[in-house]
Amino acid sequence: MKFELTILGCGGAIPTLERKPTSQYLNIQDRRFLIDCGEGTQVQMRKFKCKFSKIDHIFISHLHGDHFLGIFGYLSSLNLLGRNNDINIYAPENLINLLEAHNSISEKNFNFKIIFHPLNFLKFERLYDDKIMEVFSFPVNHSVPTCGFLFKEKTTERRMIKEKIKELDLSIESIKKLKNSENCEVNGVLINYNDVTELGNRSRTYAYCADSQYDEKIISYIENVDLIYHEATFLENMKDKAVKTKHSTAKQAATIALKAKAKQLIIGHFSARYDSVEQFSKEAKEIFNQTISAYDGYTHQLKAEN
Amino acid sequence: MKFELTILGCGGAIPTLERKPTSQYLNIQDRRFLIDCGEGTQVQMRKFKCKFSKIDHIFISHLHGDHFLGIFGYLSSLNLLGRNNDINIYAPENLINLLEAHNSISEKNFNFKIIFHPLNFLKFERLYDDKIMEVFSFPVNHSVPTCGFLFKEKTTERRMIKEKIKELDLSIESIKKLKNSENCEVNGVLINYNDVTELGNRSRTYAYCADSQYDEKIISYIENVDLIYHEATFLENMKDKAVKTKHSTAKQAATIALKAKAKQLIIGHFSARYDSVEQFSKEAKEIFNQTISAYDGYTHQLKAEN
Numbered sequence: 001m002k003f004e005l006t007i008l009g010c011g012g013a014i015p016t017l018e019r020k021p022t023s024q025y026l027n028i029q030d031r032r033f034l035i036d037c038g039e040g041t042q043v044q045m046r047k048f049k050c051k052f053s054k055i056d057h058i059f060i061s062h063l064h065g066d067h068f069l070g071i072f073g074y075l076s077s078l079n080l081l082g083r084n085n086d087i088n089i090y091a092p093e094n095l096i097n098l099l100e101a102h103n104s105i106s107e108k109n110f111n112f113k114i115i116f117h118p119l120n121f122l123k124f125e126r127l128y129d130d131k132i133m134e135v136f137s138f139p140v141n142h143s144v145p146t147c148g149f150l151f152k153e154k155t156t157e158r159r160m161i162k163e164k165i166k167e168l169d170l171s172i173e174s175i176k177k178l179k180n181s182e183n184c185e186v187n188g189v190l191i192n193y194n195d196v197t198e199l200g201n202r203s204r205t206y207a208y209c210a211d212s213q214y215d216e217k218i219i220s221y222i223e224n225v226d227l228i229y230h231e232a233t234f235l236e237n238m239k240d241k242a243v244k245t246k247h248s249t250a251k252q253a254a255t256i257a258l259k260a261k262a263k264q265l266i267i268g269h270f271s272a273r274y275d276s277v278e279q280f281s282k283e284a285k286e287i288f289n290q291t292i293s294a295y296d297g298y299t300h301q302l303k304a305e306n
Numbered sequence: 307m308k309f310e311l312t313i314l315g316c317g318g319a320i321p322t323l324e325r326k327p328t329s330q331y332l333n334i335q336d337r338r339f340l341i342d343c344g345e346g347t348q349v350q351m352r353k354f355k356c357k358f359s360k361i362d363h364i365f366i367s368h369l370h371g372d373h374f375l376g377i378f379g380y381l382s383s384l385n386l387l388g389r390n391n392d393i394n395i396y397a398p399e400n401l402i403n404l405l406e407a408h409n410s411i412s413e414k415n416f417n418f419k420i421i422f423h424p425l426n427f428l429k430f431e432r433l434y435d436d437k438i439m440e441v442f443s444f445p446v447n448h449s450v451p452t453c454g455f456l457f458k459e460k461t462t463e464r465r466m467i468k469e470k471i472k473e474l475d476l477s478i479e480s481i482k483k484l485k486n487s488e489n490c491e492v493n494g495v496l497i498n499y500n501d502v503t504e505l506g507n508r509s510r511t512y513a514y515c516a517d518s519q520y521d522e523k524i525i526s527y528i529e530n531v532d533l534i535y536h537e538a539t540f541l542e543n544m545k546d547k548a549v550k551t552k553h554s555t556a557k558q559a560a561t562i563a564l565k566a567k568a569k570q571l572i573i574g575h576f577s578a579r580y581d582s583v584e585q586f587s588k589e590a591k592e593i594f595n596q597t598i599s600a601y602d603g604y605t606h607q608l609k610a611e612n
Contacts, residue, residue, distance in 0.1 A: 013382070013383075013386055014383045014386055014387070015348065015349050015379070015383075016349075016352065017349065017352055017353055020349070021379070039345055039346060039348075039349075039375075039376065039378075039379040040345060040346040040349065042321065042345075043321050043322075043323065043326070043345075043346065046322065046323050047323055063411050063412055064412060065378055065379050065382045065408070065412060066379070066382075069345075069375070069378050069379050070345065072345075072371055072375050073321070073327070073345040073371050073372070073375050076319070076371045076372075077319075077320045077321075080319055080320055081320070092411075094411040095411075097407075097411075098407060098408065098411055101403075101404060101407050102371070102404065105369050105398075105400040105401075105403075105404055106369055106370060106371060106450070107449075107450055143413075144412070144413055
């Protein structure tokens with residue numbers, strides 16, 4: 001029942017030795033998702049032992065190079081390694097044209113099919129849906145069309161308290177009703193589902209807010225998330241620069257987490273001008289104490305239990 | 307009087323943790339050249355302390371991703387760092403279209419001018435010329451149009467033996483003639499240039515042979531070079547695969563170096579299937595003893611003296 005996020009790169013537009021361009025690897029119950037794919041992502045996946053070839057869904061938030069330039073090399077390596085399963089890419093529409101231009105000049109055809117899903121920058125939209133989870137995109141405020149992504153498990157049905165099944169000699173049909181929060185009559189006795197079942201797994205949620213300036217509009221999309229990643233390119237004394245470049249400060253990221261009633265915040269996308277990022281979490285924690293500064297290779301797990 | 311080559315990446319098509327995609331940094335008397343620019347080159351330059359912003363000339367041998375995918379991020383970083391000097395790119399013609407497609411979708415304009423020089427895949431051609439050196443391209447045999455590059459210092463004129471200037475009371479005009487290997491009459495005495503001058507610096511040469519199958523046609527372009535870099539993607543027991551993919555084995559690389567009468571060979575572009583590359587230099591040295599196996603960060607200097 002894994003829900004595990006690995007930060008592959010937490011750098012800003014200019015990569016440094018310690019902080020590579022943006023990319024994240026998310027494993028939700030063995031579904032593997034790649035979120036953004038900056039230059040060098042394939043090597044970062046090797047470095048942090050993220051299963052390279054098991055990704056079926058790639059989400060690209062926007063078309064600034066530090067968020068997508070690694071996709072060409074990554075897809076090419078998948079091809080050389082013999083992949084033939086389809087791969088889904090959710091990205092701004094122009095990316096597919098660029099992928100085709102690359103393949104055309106390299107005289108290359110992939111042995112797998114790319115199923116391309118263009119992002120909608122105007123509204124909250126469901127991109128992915130299966131029996132245990134969903135992924136949504138939501139527009140964020142940056143200098144080019146950009147989306148964040150919300151990963152959300154579905155709530156599972158209630159669980160039977162095992163002893164009660166024997167004790168009350170429950171039929172399969174009754175169990176089905178009780179797990180589905182319905183009361184039910186057994187041998188003339190009304191049984192309240194609350195007395196014989198307990199809560200199932202909760203729905204774990206992760207919101208990736210991409211590159212974005214401070215904008216409270218996103219709060220309605222991500223309210224009450226367990227984990228939020230919000231960029232913090234600058235410290236507060238460079239707020240003007242943040243506004244100008246449509247990025248955020250650490251304090252602004254924390255304010256979004258606070259107002260969204262998130263349980264935990266990870267900040268990243270630190271500008272290359274900062275050698276140390278200690279001051280970032282210090283500034284953020286003044287507003288929202290549950291803040292972690294990302295580093296390349298940082299892994300965060302969300303527990304399944306209520 | 308530097309002539310220093312740094313291997314930024316010696317990996318094959320699929321990068322590994324130890325061996326990044328192809329790229330080399332060449333410093334000839336403070337002219338800095340970048341040869342190929344695989345994914346992650348900008349970070350490798352930082353890692354090996356190669357002056358990032360001092361490159362004015364980039365040479366791209368061919369349009370397979372492992373040789374050029376780093377150029378988009380590298381140029382973008384140069385731009386963010388405030389570069390406004392022109393940059394020269396020598397590459398297959400399609401690259402400029404791809405660069406324009408990238409800039410167009412990222413809604414980006416560089417603050418510097420790209421002077422683009424399309425490569426000629428049919429003949430040996432001079433790409434660059436200044437008072438101390440020249441660069442030439444030459445066609446090699448690979449699965450897409452590909453060029454190698456020859457970097458060549460010009461031979462400097464002869465040097466006066468200082469004591470002779472005073473001793474013979476030579477005029478500036480006479481010195482000029484003597485350094486230019488002409489005999490000359492001074493005060494009625496014929497002076498042989500050999501008696502009063504010594505050899506100037508020799509012309510140091512480096513041949514980068516790019517990705518190539520074994521093909522003796524390149525020998526005429528690179529004969530007698532000081533240093534040759536030839537790819538060795540496979541070991542000899544995978545010669546068939548080398549032929550099929552238009553790559554070379556270590557033995558084949560060594561045979562080219564031997565027949566070209568090179569002084570020194572560096573082999574690289576090792577396939578990701580090999581963890582250790584020890585066997586590569588072993589196989590190559592059986593043919594050509596002056597072989598070095600490249601590793602990321604390996605630096606090779608050519609001395610100026612005769």
